[in-house]
Amino acid sequence: MEITIDREPQITRVAIEGRFDAHTVPQYIAEVVEQIDGHRPNVVLDLAGVEFMDSSALAALVKTLKRCMEHGGDVILVGVADAARIILELTRLDRVFTRAESTEAARTRVLARSA
Amino acid sequence: MTTATSAEARMLAVCDLINRADAQLDAANVLQTASVQLARLTRSDLGVVAAEIDGELVVGSYPRPVNDELAAWLIELSRAGRPDRPLPGTSAKTCSAVIGSPAFGLVRASGPIDGTFSTLDEWLAGVVATQVETQLELVAMHRDRMQAAELFHDAVLAGELQQALLPTGGIDTPGVDLAARLRPARHVGGDMFDVFPAGDTAIAVIADVAGKGSPASLLTATVHAAAQRAVIAEGANPRAIVGVVDDELRPLLERTDRIVTLAVASIDPTHGVIRLASAGHSPVVIRSGRQAVLVEPGSPPLGAGSFERSESSIRIVPSDVFVMASDGTLDQSSATGEQFGVARFLDTIGGADATSAQSIVDAVFADLDAFAGRSGQDDDQALVVIRIEGQH
Numbered sequence: 001m002e003i004t005i006d007r008e009p010q011i012t013r014v015a016i017e018g019r020f021d022a023h024t025v026p027q028y029i030a031e032v033v034e035q036i037d038g039h040r041p042n043v044v045l046d047l048a049g050v051e052f053m054d055s056s057a058l059a060a061l062v063k064t065l066k067r068c069m070e071h072g073g074d075v076i077l078v079g080v081a082d083a084a085r086i087i088l089e090l091t092r093l094d095r096v097f098t099r100a101e102s103t104e105a106a107r108t109r110v111l112a113r114s115a
Numbered sequence: 116m117t118t119a120t121s122a123e124a125r126m127l128a129v130c131d132l133i134n135r136a137d138a139q140l141d142a143a144n145v146l147q148t149a150s151v152q153l154a155r156l157t158r159s160d161l162g163v164v165a166a167e168i169d170g171e172l173v174v175g176s177y178p179r180p181v182n183d184e185l186a187a188w189l190i191e192l193s194r195a196g197r198p199d200r201p202l203p204g205t206s207a208k209t210c211s212a213v214i215g216s217p218a219f220g221l222v223r224a225s226g227p228i229d230g231t232f233s234t235l236d237e238w239l240a241g242v243v244a245t246q247v248e249t250q251l252e253l254v255a256m257h258r259d260r261m262q263a264a265e266l267f268h269d270a271v272l273a274g275e276l277q278q279a280l281l282p283t284g285g286i287d288t289p290g291v292d293l294a295a296r297l298r299p300a301r302h303v304g305g306d307m308f309d310v311f312p313a314g315d316t317a318i319a320v321i322a323d324v325a326g327k328g329s330p331a332s333l334l335t336a337t338v339h340a341a342a343q344r345a346v347i348a349e350g351a352n353p354r355a356i357v358g359v360v361d362d363e364l365r366p367l368l369e370r371t372d373r374i375v376t377l378a379v380a381s382i383d384p385t386h387g388v389i390r391l392a393s394a395g396h397s398p399v400v401i402r403s404g405r406q407a408v409l410v411e412p413g414s415p416p417l418g419a420g421s422f423e424r425s426e427s428s429i430r431i432v433p434s435d436v437f438v439m440a441s442d443g444t445l446d447q448s449s450a451t452g453e454q455f456g457v458a459r460f461l462d463t464i465g466g467a468d469a470t471s472a473q474s475i476v477d478a479v480f481a482d483l484d485a486f487a488g489r490s491g492q493d494d495d496q497a498l499v500v501i502r503i504e505g506q507h
Binding site: 022052054055056058059062063066086087089090091092093095096 | 372374394422446
């Protein structure tokens with residue numbers, strides 16, 4: 001799994017590529033979830049490059065959402081690959097996460113909300 | 116020559132004794148055995164072997180015991196270097212050797228009964244010291260191995276207990292042929308299922324705690340207990356059962372950042388209906404004829420927030436098959452890194468010999484194993500199969 005992180009004011013853009021599962025979740029938690037704070041409460045998560053996702057990864061996504069909400073922010077999913085989309089739908093977690101068409105649309109939404 | 120032969124014989128005696136001590140694998144026994152041999156080999160009136168083990172002083176002595184004060188003095192002496200002072204309260208002649216480097220103990224004989232210690236006696240004391248050192252290392256290794264074995268044994272017992280908590284055999288509900296299997300990826304796992312008879316209806320519960328191994332299994336036991344209480348309180352009312360478990364577990368799941376998928380079904384062959392409430396649990400499958408279709412959950416998993424829980428009804432006729440499994444089946448990967456996936460899961464169930472619920476369970480696990488090949492099992496796998504009996 002490869003995680004690319006871009007920190008902007010207000011927003012952290014995160015792109016995940018490869019297998020997102022029990023083996024790679026600890027890295028994601030350390031690099032993404034534990035970095036969420038009041039200064040950057042919003043995460044735009046690009047799942048376009050995800051090849052596989054298991055229930056541990058789903059739990060990590062829920063944890064991301066909880067941390068963001070605690071700091072008054074949100075998680076917005078963009079570019080959800082089939083491997084991620086299917087498991088999100090199978091577990092009805094698609095109802096829990098906000099989705100946007102593009103990173104730009106996600107940024108606009110976040111900034112509008114926090115303005 | 117006589118001396119050499121005698122030394123050889125005495126050496127063999129040391130080895131023999133040490134070998135016998137090997138079976139004891141206890142530091143105190145090792146030191147006691149060595150002190151007996153030391154006193155005999157050197158014909159001394161007091162043989163003492165003392166060592167500090169995990170910060171505690173352990174002493175072996177022969178033929179009479181030495182007090183702790185004396186033993187502490189010995190250790191002190193060994194730390195200071197090669198001891199050359201006599202043991203307090205014993206005759207002037209001593210022979211000694213130090214165990215370990217840096218020294219953590221010593222071997223000392225005083226006497227001897229018949230005159231003076233020879234260089235051979237000094238050498239023998241050194242041999243005893245070396246043997247004791249090796250032996251104590253073995254004791255430590257053995258202790259580590261025992262601890263590892265104990266942990267392994269605990270895990271095996273926990274796994275057996277977890278399996279024992281699951282229902283065995285079938286269920287008495289008329290028209291229900293039930294078979295199930297749980298196969299954790301490690302000794303214990305995050306999956307659970309249970310079935311309860313309720314008059315004409317069977318209630319089946321399956322849950323999957325995200326994650327595997329011991330941490331997941333602890334939460335699994337809690338989920339199982341909550342589900343049992345909810346079934347007792349709510350009866351054959353799947354949506355209410357999910358709601359009760361959801362409310363009960365929410366604070367715990369919030370605190371531990373865990374999510375749990377849960378599906379509860381009431382199967383009523385007499386009235387030809389299955390009611391299903393699923394909180395993010397997948398896969399659930401209904402097979403009619405040779406057509407198997409996925410039944411999607413009505414709401415997200417427990418621990419992902421507050422949601423209205425919903426229920427769906429499925430019409431059933433005899434020979435229909437209802438399957439609830441954990442996602443470890445879908446996520447099983449092959450040697451080439453492909454996933455078993457929903458399509459293969461549906462094909463397996465649709466194509467399986469459906470003479471009994473058990474034959475379907477066997478078919479699913481056989482297909483999973485064939486698919487996994489050498490890559491082995493990745494995640495916990497649970498499967499509950501209910502076949503509706505009677506004439507179609």
